[in-house]
Amino acid sequence: MVRDNGLDKRPQVAFVSTYPPTECGLATFTHDLLQAVERQGWSGLVISADHEERMEHPDPRVIYQIRRESIGDYVEAAELLNRSSVRVVSLQHEYGIFGGEMGEYLIPFLRRLQVPLVTTLHTVVPRPTDIMRELLRKIVLHSDAVVVMARAAVHLLRTVYGVSVNHVYVIPHGAPEPLPIAPQDAKAKLGLAGRTVLSTFGLVNPGKGIEDVIRALPMIVKHFPNVLYLVLGETHPKIRAREGEQYREMLESEVKRLGLERHVQFVNRYLTLDEIRLYLRATDLYITPYHNPDQITSGTLAYALASGCVVISTPYLYAQEVLSDGGGLLVQFRDPDSIADAVVQLLSDPYLLRYHRAVAQRKAVGMSWEAVGRAYARLFERLGRPLSYPLGVIQPQPAYADLEQAVS
Numbered sequence: 001m002v003r004d005n006g007l008d009k010r011p012q013v014a015f016v017s018t019y020p021p022t023e024c025g026l027a028t029f030t031h032d033l034l035q036a037v038e039r040q041g042w043s044g045l046v047i048s049a050d051h052e053e054r055m056e057h058p059d060p061r062v063i064y065q066i067r068r069e070s071i072g073d074y075v076e077a078a079e080l081l082n083r084s085s086v087r088v089v090s091l092q093h094e095y096g097i098f099g100g101e102m103g104e105y106l107i108p109f110l111r112r113l114q115v116p117l118v119t120t121l122h123t124v125v126p127r128p129t130d131i132m133r134e135l136l137r138k139i140v141l142h143s144d145a146v147v148v149m150a151r152a153a154v155h156l157l158r159t160v161y162g163v164s165v166n167h168v169y170v171i172p173h174g175a176p177e178p179l180p181i182a183p184q185d186a187k188a189k190l191g192l193a194g195r196t197v198l199s200t201f202g203l204v205n206p207g208k209g210i211e212d213v214i215r216a217l218p219m220i221v222k223h224f225p226n227v228l229y230l231v232l233g234e235t236h237p238k239i240r241a242r243e244g245e246q247y248r249e250m251l252e253s254e255v256k257r258l259g260l261e262r263h264v265q266f267v268n269r270y271l272t273l274d275e276i277r278l279y280l281r282a283t284d285l286y287i288t289p290y291h292n293p294d295q296i297t298s299g300t301l302a303y304a305l306a307s308g309c310v311v312i313s314t315p316y317l318y319a320q321e322v323l324s325d326g327g328g329l330l331v332q333f334r335d336p337d338s339i340a341d342a343v344v345q346l347l348s349d350p351y352l353l354r355y356h357r358a359v360a361q362r363k364a365v366g367m368s369w370e371a372v373g374r375a376y377a378r379l380f381e382r383l384g385r386p387l388s389y390p391l392g393v394i395q396p397q398p399a400y401a402d403l404e405q406a407v408s
Contacts, residue, residue, distance in 0.1 A: 074108050183283075201303075
């Protein structure tokens with residue numbers, strides 16, 4: 001840490017996003033990205049979003065909390081950043097996080113903000129409503145740089161949203177390093193020795209398609225009686241608040257109806273990072289059976305590949321791109337038979353399984369938080385507003401040659 005007279009002199013970046021202890025994928029991503037860029041010499045601050053009311057936050061890096069439906073908070077947050085020593089703002093955009101219709105309260109924040117803005121788009125919908133399209137267009141136009149996690153998103157921004165992509169960069173979704181433990185040892189620690197483990201992790205909601213895997217299991221178990229499918233994670237808090245545990249209870253009923261109690265295990269809690277890493281090391285095949293064909297990124301798929309897991313996935317946009325050259329197999333949407341065929345094929349052919357695992361391990365290098373943090377840090381350095389330097393001191397120029405810029 002660079003200090004002068006006891007003060008932290010690192011350049012500052014402020015993240016605008018949900019943030020732990022909020023339980024959602026976006027909050028986890030932001031926390032991980034903040035830590036990654038801090039390892040590259042930056043100091044991270046947070047404007048946390050999606051609050052009903054303000055609270056005493058446990059992390060001192062959170063300097064302001066935006067109440068979701070308080071439009072004045074968005075303006076006040078921008079003014080706070082303008083007056084600060086923050087060099088660049090990193091906005092993490094997802095529909096449903098910010099107030100107003102489809103998050104339109106974000107626009108006053110963008111108009112008032114005078115600090116260079118780097119926006120990461122976590123959703124780019126191929127068939128947006130008019131307000132979704134116009135909102136995303138405004139966000140892109142107000143941003144000094146835009147980051148997406150798949151090349152497909154660049155094409156959509158150009159063709160569907162009609163915006164220039166000359167300032168759009170492709171940086172992969174980051175993922176932690178694999179836990180340094182052998183898969184068999186991981187299984188032993190979890191009490192899963194002797195089992196062939198399939199898993200899906202993340203906040204559980206009806207769009208996950210977990211029922212399709214459960215319905216595929218009878219055919220899989222005929223060939224591999226030691227198979228165990230782990231459903232890892234609690235129900236999404238917003239789904240639970242609105243619908244209770246209806247979806248999870250439906251899944252549990254399907255398990256009982258099909259007589260699969262020995263072959264499905266629910267771990268109904270919000271997992272720590274170390275727990276996720278341990279379960280992934282114990283996983284033989286990781287499955288993302290998601291129903292939304294337009295999904296443009298998946299943190300759980302990134303985590304699984306980074307852990308060296310072979311993946312079976314439905315062909316949503318992100319999965320198509322990431323698995324196009326190996327690392328797993330694609331299956332049909334809402335099709336248990338297709339899932340069963342893929343599982344049996346991979347488990348029956350050790351050479352095929354070994355090939356896809358080797359591809360996954362090769363991809364893991366570029367998806368590490370170390371590599372992703374380095375790419376973001378260089379982008380921040382390129383775009384950040386200048387610091388005040390003493391007379392005669394020449395400001396160093398950033399190196400950003402290895403940023404992958406997407407051009408039309």
